[in-house]
Amino acid sequence: MKETKTILLKNRPKGRPEMADFKFDTESVQDPGDGEVLVKALYVSVDPYLRGRMNDSPSYIPPFELNKPITSIIIAEVIESKHDEFKKGDHVSGMMAWKEQQVIKANGLIKVDKDKAQLSAYLGILGMTGLTAYLGLTEIGRPKKGETLLVSGAAGAVGSTVGQIGKIMGLKVVGIAGTDEKVEMIKNDFGFDKGINYNTAENMTEDIKKTCPDGVDIYFDNVGGEISEAVLFNINKFSRTVVCGAISVYNETSLPQSTSVQPFLIKKSSLMQGFVISDFADKHAEGVQKLAEWLKEGKLTYTETVKEGFKNIPQAFLDLFDGKNKGKMVVKV
């Protein structure tokens, strides 16, 4: 019987995750049953949100189990199929375990076309990243031409896509990032109008005021924490905050405190809404189509950081918390 390598969650991380929280193992691969396919992983997505699933607390998706494989979105190739709609050689995308090979129910998988875009793009700009950016901005941000969009985590995979979509939609787009190099990148590579380096800023509230002289109509929040506090002082009447991520506080072990948002929300009749991409499952097809169109027309660009090797998946994940990635982080198995 065939064997496959797999990566398990060994410990629930305390604060920042580390290599010792993961365990490599091997297990046998069964033959696919009816409706199942045997697939080989090609590209594995590593994402900050996986950190949340490593805690034993309820969230929008259940926690990972200890000593069970970690799962994330994976692009795989079908090796053997017991499902009519999939055949050997097909490329598929879906939530799969961190295994080199695995048997999985086919009806949770989506076929992807390597002639339309690079396979890894389906983990990023045409996958969760792109959909998060597109649906968060359009469904919660509800942009109107000429408005000001402020994006935190702007050099990240989601943030850089949000900014580009903002420009396509006729917004003034300002990004916040952590290095001068990233600020240059979001302006030069992704077309942001302006950028702020929060690590060198003396007063974020004032810097936002200067770069957003008409105030902030939409704040796409990928980071939370102090940056988001500074934004509060600059939101406009009827502004919308898309609460997409809070990476600045994910590793905190006690509940983070900050300036109360409620008085600001009242003063500005302002909306703040959290979301995960699964909330808009009925809009995914529309979103991928729109994104693929823009990508084809050259209106959207993306960067990705590709690590090589199955064994490097945990390190690629850890690198996210050091900001070592540019754009979407993927591992080529």
Add this chain to the structure above:
Amino acid sequence: MKETKTILLKNRPKGRPEMADFKFDTESVQDPGDGEVLVKALYVSVDPYLRGRMNDSPSYIPPFELNKPITSIIIAEVIESKHDEFKKGDHVSGMMAWKEQQVIKANGLIKVDKDKAQLSAYLGILGMTGLTAYLGLTEIGRPKKGETLLVSGAAGAVGSTVGQIGKIMGLKVVGIAGTDEKVEMIKNDFGFDKGINYNTAENMTEDIKKTCPDGVDIYFDNVGGEISEAVLFNINKFSRTVVCGAISVYNETSLPQSTSVQPFLIKKSSLMQGFVISDFADKHAEGVQKLAEWLKEGKLTYTETVKEGFKNIPQAFLDLFDGKNKGKMVVKV
């Protein structure tokens, strides 16, 4: 030429307002010009939010000017009209100056019908109070039958109305108030299903969990602060928080801090939105009609405290801060 008494803002209050902050004066009354009416004040609304306008800081409405009359919603009788749609003897509601008589543009006024309800009701249950409750709950809370509605400041004019409308709409309604007497009142007089006394609660998070066993779908927030923090731990997926007031922090001199809401909003795909009643001006007529209907059918009840005499307007306003009112405070001129 006729003269009228008026009440001016003499000083911007430091902390709690006092009588010395007001000044009585007399001024002449002009004849109404085209499109104007001369009116006589009958009932004057005094409201906590007026305190905010006495500060020289921007908010959702501009500050009062020093040595100019204070304004609030007033029910008045038309004495002389230069506008086709208003005639002598009509009763009107609108934002007017604290004057016994005044000339005012008619197109900012709404006619009120004393045969449908007591005139003072148009300052409360059929006025800003009722509309705030109705439109906050329906437009932001978007209630669905069977959901759980939690209301803070539940014994107040807005809170007690929110709870009653919640019951009319088929919700499970729980109220938070500050005394056992008030908790009894919201249950017995206003039909809330359950109540929590936050002053005697040992653990608000647990008490909310017990009284809202299915979690909180809609939180109508009149108070902010610690109570609202405890609610965060009990919100459901896709819950809505109507941020209506934050009276618990209005007197703080530094920015209040609290547990960051963003991670909760992400986990629960939850919405939090501030509003003032003027945001929904296009829905006021619909709201008043609905509220009047329910009032007539006996489905809605309200309490009011009526002070007599124009000269007692400032004292009635000051009394609000001693909690001397039950329900809506109005002055009969």
